[in-house]
Amino acid sequence: MGSEDVEFLHSGLLSQIKKWGTKWSLWPVHLVTACCGVELAHAYACGYDAERIGSLNYGICRQTNLIIVEGAITRKMAKVLRITWEQMPNPKFVIVMGACGLKGGLFWNSYHMVRPSEVVPVDYFVPGCPPTPEALIRAIVQLQDKIITGEAKNSAEFKEVDLGKLLGVVKEAKPKKPPKSPKKVEPKPEIVIDKAKEVEWEFGQKLVEELQRELVGLFDSITITDVNRICIRVKPDKLLSVASTLADRFDHVKSVNVIDVPHENKFIVEYVLSSYSIKELMPVLINLATEIPRNDPKVPSLAGIFPSADYMEREMHELFGVWFEGNPWMGRNFLLSPDTPKCPLRKDFKLEEDKYVLEG
Numbered sequence: 001m002g003s004e005d006v007e008f009l010h011s012g013l014l015s016q017i018k019k020w021g022t023k024w025s026l027w028p029v030h031l032v033t034a035c036c037g038v039e040l041a042h043a044y045a046c047g048y049d050a051e052r053i054g055s056l057n058y059g060i061c062r063q064t065n066l067i068i069v070e071g072a073i074t075r076k077m078a079k080v081l082r083i084t085w086e087q088m089p090n091p092k093f094v095i096v097m098g099a100c101g102l103k104g105g106l107f108w109n110s111y112h113m114v115r116p117s118e119v120v121p122v123d124y125f126v127p128g129c130p131p132t133p134e135a136l137i138r139a140i141v142q143l144q145d146k147i148i149t150g151e152a153k154n155s156a157e158f159k160e161v162d163l164g165k166l167l168g169v170v171k172e173a174k175p176k177k178p179p180k181s182p183k184k185v186e187p188k189p190e191i192v193i194d195k196a197k198e199v200e201w202e203f204g205q206k207l208v209e210e211l212q213r214e215l216v217g218l219f220d221s222i223t224i225t226d227v228n229r230i231c232i233r234v235k236p237d238k239l240l241s242v243a244s245t246l247a248d249r250f251d252h253v254k255s256v257n258v259i260d261v262p263h264e265n266k267f268i269v270e271y272v273l274s275s276y277s278i279k280e281l282m283p284v285l286i287n288l289a290t291e292i293p294r295n296d297p298k299v300p301s302l303a304g305i306f307p308s309a310d311y312m313e314r315e316m317h318e319l320f321g322v323w324f325e326g327n328p329w330m331g332r333n334f335l336l337s338p339d340t341p342k343c344p345l346r347k348d349f350k351l352e353e354d355k356y357v358l359e360g
């Protein structure tokens, strides 16, 4: 087909048929990005049945013409969104649903958020957290109108109402204020991870005595913090020895956490150990904690003893910059998109904030 034929298709007699066909064949590609996806599923399920307006979710992006961005888009997902959009044939459309897709929503000003409108051209935004299925269907219907008329309209017309007059209250209009940054860092938070509690736990008392005998000379403190909860504090150079001693009963790591304590220039690194092999130990969680300096955050990796620690050590490395010595993934990108700012979960990490300008 020559360019004249294509032009004829767009503006000639056939264009109406083409528009009509497009209007009733809006096929969104499956691209569930966040929890708004549940509402999309609702809109397409039997209750609302979006298929009755010609919209049908489709699995292969090359045969689709609509992307419904379902809420939050992270840096990594932004790339996927763009690649998907580029693979779709023209004409193609984008609807963004959810507060996260508009301005970040509850993840506003977070290190990993990207606005979909910076990645692809957006035809309609559907506000809400999450928007209702009705709102999404209304956006699809509005998009259909836009396809036929070529014009975008508000999906709802609102009448301006003077509430003061309506309620019989006349109030002076308050000047608008820009929203404040949600980032507030407590200067000296109290970090307590091994506070002893008066708990009645006979099995725990015996277990602590046993551990004290076994780990003599290796620990700083062993404390019952609650029923089924024991905290063992150790120096970083004793971490491996303590972990190997515990490993025959507490055979896996449930989680690895880092607590940032900037005012004391330290990180608390904690491994939560548990048992799959000994029945009476199964409910017990051992919090194995150590402190390392914040300006040289190195700690021995326990991934060699507990394979389940590997993945979480990598996460903590990227989010806090803690170096787990012996873990081969240190220094490599694993979880975050390569363009993510370094160590985004450190307390002193701050993004450049949105600037608000007041008019009038």
Ligand code: SF4
Pocket (backbone or CB within 6 Å): 034, 035, 036, 070, 071, 072, 097, 098, 099, 100, 101, 105, 106, 128, 129, 130, 131
């Ligand atoms: S707008 Fe609300 S429901 Fe939608 S992705 Fe964001 S948090 Fe989830």
